[in-house]
Amino acid sequence: MSDSGKDTPGLLILESGGQRISARLQAAFQDAELRMLDSEDAATNGLREAQESGRSCIVIGDQDVILLALAPVLIGRSLGAITPVVTVAADGSRVVPLLGFARGVEALAWRVTEVLGLAQPAVEPLAPRPGRLAVVGLGPGAAGLMAPAVREELTRAQDIVGYTTYVEMAGPFRPDQRLLDSDNRQEMDRARLAFELAAQGRHVVVVSSGDPGVFAMATAVVEALDQSDDPAWRAVDLAILPGISAAQSAAARAGAPLGHDFCVLSLSDNLKPWATIEHRLEQTALADLVIALYNPSSRARPWQLARALDILRAHRRPATPIVLGRDIGRPDERLTVTSLGEIRPEQVDMRTVVIVGSSLTRRFARAGGGEWVYTPRWYGEGSNDAPA
Ligand SMILES: C[S@@+](CC[C@H](N)C(=O)[O-])C[C@H]1O[C@@H](n2cnc3c(N)ncnc32)[C@H](O)[C@@H]1O
Numbered sequence: 001m002s003d004s005g006k007d008t009p010g011l012l013i014l015e016s017g018g019q020r021i022s023a024r025l026q027a028a029f030q031d032a033e034l035r036m037l038d039s040e041d042a043a044t045n046g047l048r049e050a051q052e053s054g055r056s057c058i059v060i061g062d063q064d065v066i067l068l069a070l071a072p073v074l075i076g077r078s079l080g081a082i083t084p085v086v087t088v089a090a091d092g093s094r095v096v097p098l099l100g101f102a103r104g105v106e107a108l109a110w111r112v113t114e115v116l117g118l119a120q121p122a123v124e125p126l127a128p129r130p131g132r133l134a135v136v137g138l139g140p141g142a143a144g145l146m147a148p149a150v151r152e153e154l155t156r157a158q159d160i161v162g163y164t165t166y167v168e169m170a171g172p173f174r175p176d177q178r179l180l181d182s183d184n185r186q187e188m189d190r191a192r193l194a195f196e197l198a199a200q201g202r203h204v205v206v207v208s209s210g211d212p213g214v215f216a217m218a219t220a221v222v223e224a225l226d227q228s229d230d231p232a233w234r235a236v237d238l239a240i241l242p243g244i245s246a247a248q249s250a251a252a253r254a255g256a257p258l259g260h261d262f263c264v265l266s267l268s269d270n271l272k273p274w275a276t277i278e279h280r281l282e283q284t285a286l287a288d289l290v291i292a293l294y295n296p297s298s299r300a301r302p303w304q305l306a307r308a309l310d311i312l313r314a315h316r317r318p319a320t321p322i323v324l325g326r327d328i329g330r331p332d333e334r335l336t337v338t339s340l341g342e343i344r345p346e347q348v349d350m351r352t353v354v355i356v357g358s359s360l361t362r363r364f365a366r367a368g369g370g371e372w373v374y375t376p377r378w379y380g381e382g383s384n385d386a387p388a
Helices: 019-028 040-053 063-074 105-115 148-156 164-170 187-199 217-227 246-254 274-286 304-313
Strands: 011-014 033-036 057-060 085-088 095-099 132-137 159-163 178-182 203-208 237-241 262-266 290-294 321-326 334-339 352-356 362-365 371-374
Touching: 011 019, 011 040, 019 057, 019 105, 033 040, 040 057, 040 063, 063 085, 063 095, 085 105, 095 105, 132 148, 132 187, 132 217, 148 203, 148 237, 159 164, 159 187, 164 178, 164 203, 178 187, 187 203, 187 217, 203 217, 217 237, 246 290, 246 321, 246 334, 246 352, 262 274, 274 290, 274 304, 290 304
Parallel strands: 011 033, 011 057, 057 085, 132 203, 132 237, 159 178, 159 203, 262 290
Antiparallel strands: 085 095, 290 352, 321 334, 321 352, 362 371
């Protein structure tokens, strides 16, 4: 059953102490079902029934208590499905439109104001409640490789912020969810926009591919917070939800090339000097780490991968296995196993992660074609690394 008019409640929950107010509300809204707030259970059950049956409700009582009672039934609801709840202070001095803005709670609050004969409009909008900002990792692309907690966060979000490709990957979304996607690569701009929205009380999700903390949006968001002294930003409920990173998903397809110590390097010199990248390649090659190379190549950075491979060839044998994972977890997925001696830079683009083996990494034929690649967890005889 739903209410016939936006300024007509389906249910009145009245405090036994607030007789004067109660009498006026009862007289004005005679069709509304009446509940006395004589026990916490009665109020809680009444509020929940009202939400579940789509009826709006006026309650004489404390806003926090009411929100707590309703929290379990509100989680997962779309904004349009939350029915209006107006709270009234027991002395009649304050009328608050608490919930149901998408379904006309303001009209009901104004009606209550009139009924109580308040001289001045006493409808007070709530002070903005701190919003939530979640930075989520979508994983490589396949829906099955996205964490359930990320899916849940996306379902509850009001605003979805991110690079257009990733916002599309995160969908589909409902019409009431706002998509703030763009091809803008200014991560800090996006992070600040997300905070602005969350500081207004919105539930915002920022999407990243893979893991949000691996060359992605989580850093920009935390950095934006660090740079801000706005108390409204500090009050935002910030959460980072992890995802499966490209190196992990490509490694799993190939076998277990990351089975021993490994490192992750971005070959992009957009945000750090090329000299730093060369130095790190040199050091990781010397340390005999398996290396996962992200952002290996792009039209704007055509020569860097060839140079990186030359540095690695100076320290590793030509037979060193290399895994090329392209578009892993997406419809055009391609996995190639090659070697340091054979790899050609043109096999690699921006949608590829390159895993370069260590001196221990091995490859062997699979029954159905292709090869398995793995890095043993121990260094052979005399090693202190015992297998688990
Ligand atoms: C800006 S980084 C983002 C990394 C992402 N946050 C992650 O954890 O996978 C982009 C790079 O990640 C790698 N990448 C991301 N998704 C991939 C996928 N599905 N398959 C292969 N490589 C991928 C590519 O090297 C690409 O250039």
